[in-house]
Amino acid sequence: MEIPSLYLERAVDQFSLLPGIGRKTAMRLTLHLLRRDREDIHAFADALTELADNVKYCTVCHNISDEEQCSICANPQRDHATVCVVENVQDVMAIEQTQQFRGVYHVLGGVISPMDGIGPSDLQIQSLVERVEGGGIKEVILALSPTMEGDTTDFYIYRKLAGCDVRITTIARGVAQNDQLQYTDEVTLGRSIVNRVEFVM
């Protein structure tokens, strides 16, 4: 497809570098932008420039932040003795959304995945170990996705923290709310029976 403008083509190229966006969608998005006011396109460009220049990562938990410490780590009301280990920033937001956790986080920035060439040294695992060794942490909650890679990473962290005086827990796995039992996979269902808990009204 020959694009009639060099500038249009460059913008389309940039959009099509994004995940899940092909050339046709990129063209549709760019032409949609062009139909808006020029100031709107400038606002988009400015937002990206500011994103590139200003976003930091919390020096404690590696969550995205505008300051040296994120709002969660800087909050004295949170329970700093309980650290929830998650894969990425979205997971922090998802757990915060539940309003069920008052502790703090540690964002790994991914999970161990030899297929994608991601090893332990590419993740914030060493900094987690140092954080725990620094003292003051009573419990580390492993809250990674229940996948092969997540389980591998869980196991690796468990081994790394073995010498530390800290309780290591993992989030409950079982049948999800509103799931139909008959369609639940057998590993999940089997585990949910083995790991049954006391019925509470």
Added chain:
Amino acid sequence: MEIPSLYLERAVDQFSLLPGIGRKTAMRLTLHLLRRDREDIHAFADALTELADNVKYCTVCHNISDEEQCSICANPQRDHATVCVVENVQDVMAIEQTQQFRGVYHVLGGVISPMDGIGPSDLQIQSLVERVEGGGIKEVILALSPTMEGDTTDFYIYRKLAGCDVRITTIARGVAQNDQLQYTDEVTLGRSIVNRVEFVM
């Protein structure tokens, strides 16, 4: 969902203004960008700024262009007596892709759609009439989508050009290549029988 960074939130806001992109996808795209080098984000921002500042519309056919006249209108090899009327820039690219058309274009910038508040004065119809009245044009091909709005626009243009000494044609409508006859809608199938053409080997 509480976003931990103001700059992240602003970029997410901009992405979610695009068609078909919700908050969750916008967040995914922005975090994907953040994982790339800062220079890559700047390149994206620069592409958008240049798009806003530099893209022009051809003064003859209203196609997107980097110059006063687009490369098609400026090409003396093209047949300037045959003007193909299309809805938008993508349609120009789609027809160019077929390599079956050596004439020039006229981009309306939409179709008449009272439901969306788009009337004839919002489109490049008056400029088409003036272009035809200017002389030198022998045929106007109406190549709008075969929808209610496209048909209305076809009819409106046909009426507007009624007094001009110009042949007005419309692209063939019928059963698409590789379509199964039994699944073709009856309007299309009926019209393809009425408008049958001589068999050519």
